[in-house]
Amino acid sequence: MIFGISLSADVPVRQASLRQHNLRLVLGQVALVSPQSRADIAAATGLTRATVSTLVDDLVSGRLLREVSPAPRSGAGRPGVGLVLNDADGPAGLGLEINVDYLAACVLDLAGAVRHREIQPGDRRGVDPATVLASAAALASRAVLAAEDQGLTIVGTAVAVPGLVSPDGTIRLAPNLGWRDVDASGFTPGPLTVENEANLAALGELHHGSPGSADFLYVSGEIGIGAGIVLHGSLFRGARGWSGELGHVAVHPDGPACRCGAHGCLEQYAGQEALLSSGASAVSPGASVADLVSAAERGDPATLARLSTAADALGVTIAGVINLLDVDTVVLGGIYAPLTPWLRPGIEAQIADRVLTAAWSPVRVRPAGLGSNAAVVGAAGAVIRAVHEEPAAWLVPASPGKA
Numbered sequence: 001m002i003f004g005i006s007l008s009a010d011v012p013v014r015q016a017s018l019r020q021h022n023l024r025l026v027l028g029q030v031a032l033v034s035p036q037s038r039a040d041i042a043a044a045t046g047l048t049r050a051t052v053s054t055l056v057d058d059l060v061s062g063r064l065l066r067e068v069s070p071a072p073r074s075g076a077g078r079p080g081v082g083l084v085l086n087d088a089d090g091p092a093g094l095g096l097e098i099n100v101d102y103l104a105a106c107v108l109d110l111a112g113a114v115r116h117r118e119i120q121p122g123d124r125r126g127v128d129p130a131t132v133l134a135s136a137a138a139l140a141s142r143a144v145l146a147a148e149d150q151g152l153t154i155v156g157t158a159v160a161v162p163g164l165v166s167p168d169g170t171i172r173l174a175p176n177l178g179w180r181d182v183d184a185s186g187f188t189p190g191p192l193t194v195e196n197e198a199n200l201a202a203l204g205e206l207h208h209g210s211p212g213s214a215d216f217l218y219v220s221g222e223i224g225i226g227a228g229i230v231l232h233g234s235l236f237r238g239a240r241g242w243s244g245e246l247g248h249v250a251v252h253p254d255g256p257a258c259r260c261g262a263h264g265c266l267e268q269y270a271g272q273e274a275l276l277s278s279g280a281s282a283v284s285p286g287a288s289v290a291d292l293v294s295a296a297e298r299g300d301p302a303t304l305a306r307l308s309t310a311a312d313a314l315g316v317t318i319a320g321v322i323n324l325l326d327v328d329t330v331v332l333g334g335i336y337a338p339l340t341p342w343l344r345p346g347i348e349a350q351i352a353d354r355v356l357t358a359a360w361s362p363v364r365v366r367p368a369g370l371g372s373n374a375a376v377v378g379a380a381g382a383v384i385r386a387v388h389e390e391p392a393a394w395l396v397p398a399s400p401g402k403a
């Protein structure tokens, strides 16, 4: 008996779930340390060597693991064949991002390495959703071909969008794109999931970045502002998957009108448009975030004042989240990542003023390790993680009696 599972009345179900568990255990062990031999895996997992051999054979024939030459080693005994995640001709995940001013695609292999990336800038506001989805589908096709050229097989696609998404893949509302009830469930072939971009960016940072904590708030600055909430190493989606609309938290209830219909939302003070809007700044209308960074580096007073206003507004709303959820880290992503040096002081000042526990439990404010790629990397990573979590789904079904 392994893992406390006894074989009784519902044997087939339990055997399937035991095999699933053990496949996940072996795959996870190789993901942790590689290359390693079957004997190493048996020693690390507590499974018998015979069981490990069967599981490894299944994972190799299912192209999730591949064998490499054993590393030479001194001492007695023949070194075992090394096993690594199959990044040569194994499965790969495709991430797509549909954002207001760019589209992006990214392919990750089973080991989490980026194998292809493409970014297509262009303002999509007011563009018909079908046209945007067709452009995203073309981007996806090129990514699939690039993966195939490298011997990889795309096994699923996850799409990051700046809005509220229903579990069936319908984009209920993406205010900055001007989309409402857009069905994005089948615009590219193969298994497809659609998810809020800040949620996927938070997952990207959690699994492929360096948040430095398992409890953090990921704040995604784009045309809109979203947040991904990670608690105990898991994404908190909320009852209907719609958590994290930080951009529409009120900073001043009688402030300027927001695209959502309310007034004084955070986006009006700290969204990309507020930061790049015209005014007595060295940054002209139509400027890029890079222009904004240059102006800040030059010490342009109007730019610094605008960044300070944005930081104050961000700090007020973020402090509210920290008081509510007790996260110890704030990760600044999207356009906020390169602007962190100018935003952090204002955000930290508001946290110090407003978070009750800040005096003895400081909160770290840091830029996203993945920069502005977090959402699209997180999307591709979500596909890869599904393979790691349910390897049996990608293999030939086991014959009865297999471990």
Ligand SMILES: [Zn+2]
Pocket (backbone or CB within 6 Å): 247, 248, 258, 259, 260, 261, 262, 263, 265, 267
């Ligand atoms: Zn709003």
